[in-house]
């Protein structure tokens with residue numbers, strides 16, 4: 001195979017350099033990186049706090065000939081929220097709750113409201129976000145733009161299925177309201193449209209009613225991938241959430257073994273003290289792990305383990321401990337169940353200096369077992385096992401750039417070093433072939449390696465053409481761009 005550039009990141013301004021009239025202020029230059037830390041670059045960063053100041057940045061972009069990339073919490077693993085040598089609008093200061101109805105659970109928020117802000121605002125009224133990602137640092141704007149999913153994707157679908165309407169600022173400065181009835185084509189394309197059609201300035205969503213701050217959780221181990229799939233198939237209809245954690249360093253007959261966690265909401269009356277369990281302070285993760293170890297230093301302890309030999313020991317230990325305890329049933333606060341990855345703040349630092357990428361294919365249920373078995377074996381054969389592997393069940397949705405299937409996804413974290421960088425890219429190419437061959441799809445929030453031809457293979461030419469037409473309508477001068485857009489669609 002020939003050498004390839006890993007995440008091409010220096011592609012320069014494309015908006016219209018010939019039109020450059022003013023220089024942007026150098027004090028806005030900042031280094032931004034992908035969440036996984038594998039790619040970084042300099043951008044002019046602006047942090048507007050109102051729609052008017054946001055519009056001013058768009059005008060500045062026109063006057064400077066630079067493109068504009070949008071950024072929420074910067075939690076996309078790859079280059080979806082970076083825009084090297086151009087403008088980046090960080091929307092986290094637009095974070096007001098604009099309207100909340102505790103009787104109906106309908107909420108209207110600005111795009112910079114994080115999932116953490118959201119659950120803390122609504123929980124004591126007996127509501128919970130209908131879709132929760134594995135970290136609570138994501139913003140609602142970034143979540144809508146990627147159409148994120150949670151551990152209940154098979155039942156609740158992605159966040160877009162719970163969005164009632166949104167206001168979208170176009171690059172002209174005009175704001176349009178979109179819903180399933182009004183501007184429906186833009187509604188179905190801007191959700192999951194990775195910030196390429198316009199800027200969400202407000203989002204109205206329906207929250208999920210809950211009757212307790214606790215979930216009924218069941219955990220157990222599964223001896224191989226076939227048992228893992230069997231568990232999902234057997235329990236999906238009677239569960240609100242299911243997630244599988246695979247030990248991807250186990251081979252042979254144990255390939256695909258791991259733990260499964262499933263959870264259900266408590267029905268009305270099951271919790272004798274809902275007013276207490278729904279209090280925010282009874283949800284929070286404490287500052288210490290096991291009561292003694294400060295969570296803030298955990299990433300340092302993880303650091304020596306983040307390599308093949310270390311992860312083999314950790315995964316095996318976790319699996320054996322799980323098998324020994326058998327099926328465990330307990331009640332757990334929502335926050336502790338959902339945001340496991342926030343337990344260890346800054347855990348990605350354990351992967352420094354090279355960083356990590358995630359690869360998350362979505363494969364139809366008919367072909368998923370064979371494809372995931374092949375993927376896990378291939379990673380082992382190439383000496384590049386992934387260190388965190390998460391299995392989820394999904395259902396299809398009706399968004400234009402959808403990644404969803406009636407099937408499964410497997411998210412895999414790969415450590416990147418100077419030594420293995422090229423091999424990781426080659427491996428991703430081989431995995432792409434397996435995924436496309438199995439009728440699978442990809443998710444731009446997690447992507448770092450996709451090529452234009454692979455995107456076309458899973459999205460199809462017709463969808464991409466429709467998306468480009470909408471982009472021309474909403475952003476005729478091509479002002480909105482990111483490094484991801486240039487890499488995959490540029």
Ligand SMILES: Cc1cc2nc3c(=O)[nH]c(=O)nc-3n(C[C@H](O)[C@H](O)[C@H](O)COP(=O)(O)OP(=O)(O)OC[C@H]3O[C@@H](n4cnc5c(N)ncnc54)[C@H](O)[C@@H]3O)c2cc1C
Nearest residue numbers: 072073074075076111134139141142145148149195200445
């Ligand atoms: C530890 C971890 C766990 C995760 N778990 C999950 C998971 O369980 N499920 C899942 O689906 N994802 C998951 N993700 C991915 C994450 O949810 C998505 O990448 C999400 O989009 C990040 O939100 P953000 O606010 O950080 O957005 P960013 O990463 O900053 O931006 C995401 C995209 O949104 C665009 N954008 C941002 N704001 C706006 C706006 N106001 N208007 C229009 N476009 C905008 C950006 O241009 C970019 O393309 C996880 C990520 C991490 C780091």
